Amino acid sequence: MRRICFIILTIFPFLLIGQVEHVYLQSKMDATITLSDGHQTNFWGYGYQSTNPNARVTLPAPKLVFEKGDSVVIHFYNNSPEDHTIHLHGLDVNQVNDGVPSTSFAVGSQDSVNYSFRVSHTGTYLYHCHVLTSLHLTMGMYGMIVVTNGDDHLYDGGPKYNREFDYLTSDMKRAVNDNPLSPGDFFHIYADYFMLNGKADQQIFDDTTLSIDYRPADTMVFRIGNIAYSCTKWIFPDELDVTVYQSDGREVPVSFQADTLMVYPGERFTAIAIPNGIFQDTIEVEYCNMSDGSTDGVNKIPIRLDPAHLSLEETLSEELNPLKIFPNPAENYFKVEVQDDQSKLKVVDMQGRIIIQKSLDKGIQTIRTSDLESGVYFVFLNSRQTQLVISK
Amino acid sequence: MKNLFIAILLCFSSISFTQVFDTVYLYRDTIHQGNVILNVVSFSPVDSFVTTNAVINMDAGETLNLTVINRDTVDHSLVIDDYIESNNSVAVNDTVDFVFQPSENGTFRYYSGTDQGKYLGASGIILVGYQNYSRFYWNLYDHNDTLASEFANGTATGFPTEYRPSVFLINNYTFPHTLTDTLSYVTGNVGDTIVIACINSGYMPHSLHFHGYHVRIESVRKRTHTLFWDKDTYPLIPGEAVLFRLIPDQEGMYPVHDHNLITVTNTGAYPGGMITRLNIQP
Ligand SMILES: [Cu+2]
Numbered sequence A: 001m002r003r004i005c006f007i008i009l010t011i012f013p014f015l016l017i018g019q020v021e022h023v024y025l026q027s028k029m030d031a032t033i034t035l036s037d038g039h040q041t042n043f044w045g046y047g048y049q050s051t052n053p054n055a056r057v058t059l060p061a062p063k064l065v066f067e068k069g070d071s072v073v074i075h076f077y078n079n080s081p082e083d084h085t086i087h088l089h090g091l092d093v094n095q096v097n098d099g100v101p102s103t104s105f106a107v108g109s110q111d112s113v114n115y116s117f118r119v120s121h122t123g124t125y126l127y128h129c130h131v132l133t134s135l136h137l138t139m140g141m142y143g144m145i146v147v148t149n150g151d152d153h154l155y156d157g158g159p160k161y162n163r164e165f166d167y168l169t170s171d172m173k174r175a176v177n178d179n180p181l182s183p184g185d186f187f188h189i190y191a192d193y194f195m196l197n198g199k200a201d202q203q204i205f206d207d208t209t210l211s212i213d214y215r216p217a218d219t220m221v222f223r224i225g226n227i228a229y230s231c232t233k234w235i236f237p238d239e240l241d242v243t244v245y246q247s248d249g250r251e252v253p254v255s256f257q258a259d260t261l262m263v264y265p266g267e268r269f270t271a272i273a274i275p276n277g278i279f280q281d282t283i284e285v286e287y288c289n290m291s292d293g294s295t296d297g298v299n300k301i302p303i304r305l306d307p308a309h310l311s312l313e314e315t316l317s318e319e320l321n322p323l324k325i326f327p328n329p330a331e332n333y334f335k336v337e338v339q340d341d342q343s344k345l346k347v348v349d350m351q352g353r354i355i356i357q358k359s360l361d362k363g364i365q366t367i368r369t370s371d372l373e374s375g376v377y378f379v380f381l382n383s384r385q386t387q388l389v390i391s392k
Numbered sequence B: 001m002k003n004l005f006i007a008i009l010l011c012f013s014s015i016s017f018t019q020v021f022d023t024v025y026l027y028r029d030t031i032h033q034g035n036v037i038l039n040v041v042s043f044s045p046v047d048s049f050v051t052t053n054a055v056i057n058m059d060a061g062e063t064l065n066l067t068v069i070n071r072d073t074v075d076h077s078l079v080i081d082d083y084i085e086s087n088n089s090v091a092v093n094d095t096v097d098f099v100f101q102p103s104e105n106g107t108f109r110y111y112s113g114t115d116q117g118k119y120l121g122a123s124g125i126i127l128v129g130y131q132n133y134s135r136f137y138w139n140l141y142d143h144n145d146t147l148a149s150e151f152a153n154g155t156a157t158g159f160p161t162e163y164r165p166s167v168f169l170i171n172n173y174t175f176p177h178t179l180t181d182t183l184s185y186v187t188g189n190v191g192d193t194i195v196i197a198c199i200n201s202g203y204m205p206h207s208l209h210f211h212g213y214h215v216r217i218e219s220v221r222k223r224t225h226t227l228f229w230d231k232d233t234y235p236l237i238p239g240e241a242v243l244f245r246l247i248p249d250q251e252g253m254y255p256v257h258d259h260n261l262i263t264v265t266n267t268g269a270y271p272g273g274m275i276t277r278l279n280i281q282p
């Protein structure tokens, strides 16, 4: 059967249109990971192929990034003693490339195969092994696939973004990883380690690709995928406006604001996050037991203003010479006391755009804000500044 | 004279609703499939036990007159969320008529609202409309086999807060037996419009993953914000009833399974449980 599949793959190497991206992956079963509590355990995973025999596989597997329209060939070398595959979760590939042993083919020990497919929709996807999946997933054989629009839009006609944070939640039952030869009954895989891109607890705070230092002008894309046995509940801080645009690599019919987001096993979401103020907080990720709904684990993603912009925040909290405006929050106007003639006043939005610019004379002056949308702004008067909240 | 005319009109309009009649029988038995042994109560379309709860089809605009006959050893009731409340009883050996007049098309779930009904799986699919499409039915169910036998013999003290299911079924079949169930095993051709009426009769969410295709959520009863989403992985919370619309754009044999991977097992053995397939010909 495997030979037939190879022949099919060789004769029909897929309609290779657009850019052809080649990825060289291998699988290994001899890796170890240090968990957040210092415990070491085994994992099986994927990594890039290398001439270095000590090349490592990672948990999660390397994130694969493609551009919409790309043709992709994944050259997969199973550098391990047991069968594995790559299932391209959500990419709707043809049957032979689907990575399911019973309907596609398994890749035997030391075999090399190609998976060929085309990525036709932007969005967030997964890949993982589909051999004895109940075991090979808790062992760590999974990663994320991102399909971009090739520019700074989420998709044609979709929102723009300037920064990206990709989060793959997963979990493991450590006893299984400690001793994968006797995993026990598979219906008893109840996880006790809960991860975000393979990290947990303090490891997340220490990882600059996971923790968020935002800049006032940032529009961030969050790509969220869940490959865990648990479902995850994302709880966003009030100061972060999160709008969901895509799920499972398709636009949702109506984008929607989310204070919380449930992500069930195998689901993905793509959302845009915009800070609506200066704050320091965490995004909370709860891991819920699918069988009885109990919360079995929590991870937190720290989010704060980028320290490079902290001078702004420090100035704002400076008590020596504060700029006083009232009312604040304001609706259609605010008043400010001006001490010198020809003072320069600026109102700047969170994206750094100057919304109001005026020269003011000494006295209590009224600034109209009827044209401003609700949100947080900065008011500068000469060298002094403060934060203004417009609430309508 | 005018009033008489309106009265006649009203008469005509009321009889213009097509009435359909259906009868279901409550039976209890034990399912034996490989190493799976599970006690269930099932709504049967015939006057004897059958494995799968009866599937009821109706055209858009029809009114269903459903007769429930209780051949079980305990009392039951009939519930359809938002339509028929649980404050009724179908006593042992009793026959009770119910009327269901849906205000929209799509998938609905009928079930027994008593503890013995809820905790032994008496729960089935009603599909309203879509009768001209190629139709399939997935009634998802899960249980702990020991707990189910305790419910069946009356020794269970309630549903546990720490639920640990061991058996996962579609139409009361576990994989690979699902592959012989013509109600759930999806067959079709590229370009067909296929609808799959799916309910969750179990006690936990089931996150169904489709290989090969995205499906459109054509109707949904609980998580209504997902209406018309295109998904490859769709979670059904307990009690949910959805209609998936699938228009295959490629041929192939693809699995569909719950992506919570404890559920693709039969009392701990892999593969099993909540797996079926799509078999799409050119
Ligand atoms: Cu594997």
Ligand SMILES: [Cu+2]
Binding pocket: A087, A089, A126, A128, A266, B209, B259
């Ligand atoms: Cu998957």
